Amino acid sequence: KNEVEQSPQNLTAQEGEFITINCSYSVGISALHWLQQHPGGGIVSLFMLSSGKKKHGRLIATINIQEKHSSLHITASHPRDSAVYICAAKKGYSGGSNYKLTFGKGTLLTVNP
């Protein structure tokens, strides 16, 4: 079992829909990242969070430390949101190698007009 699991693997939505992507992890973490990757490879960091909730524009990220679960929400989705969304866990301070990120496999989001 991977240390970081994402669901769904693929997601197709209509423009305007509310999107949720889920991430579960099995290790103790100091932070969890949500990343966006467009075709061609470039990765953009969306959020880094260790507790609670963060919001940036139409994007919201939440994390529940006790349940080892995080969600990325996109409100009023738009075709330009189409990309691969990846969550990545940074291990906790007692876990050793706590500079490393362990990545999920990503969720391919397609938003149709």
Added chain:
Amino acid sequence: GAGVSQSPRYKVAKRGQDVALRCDPISGHVSLFWYQQALGQGPEFLTYFQNEAQLDKSGLPSDRFFAERPEGSVSTLKIQRTQQEDSAVYLCASSLAAGPYSNQPQHFGDGTRLSIL
């Protein structure tokens, strides 16, 4: 902008050739990471530098892979005697972090897409 720059963006090589991939991190960033991303997968850790010191190379798949960062800035990932399974996107990331207790975000380059024929 002064983001992480990787070159080349695309590299095609014949099996058995040596390749060198370059990463220019954000100026002043202490930490530098290399990742390998196979098609349809998430990135996987290869190696980590703090300044010029390679503190972790546990993710390098074989002794054909070698990374260096001699002056604590630009880094090069070299793959010798390339094989088809080396085909992947190689991503470089840098962060201001200077220790395990720092929670600075990593900034990624656009990657080098390597295809081995």
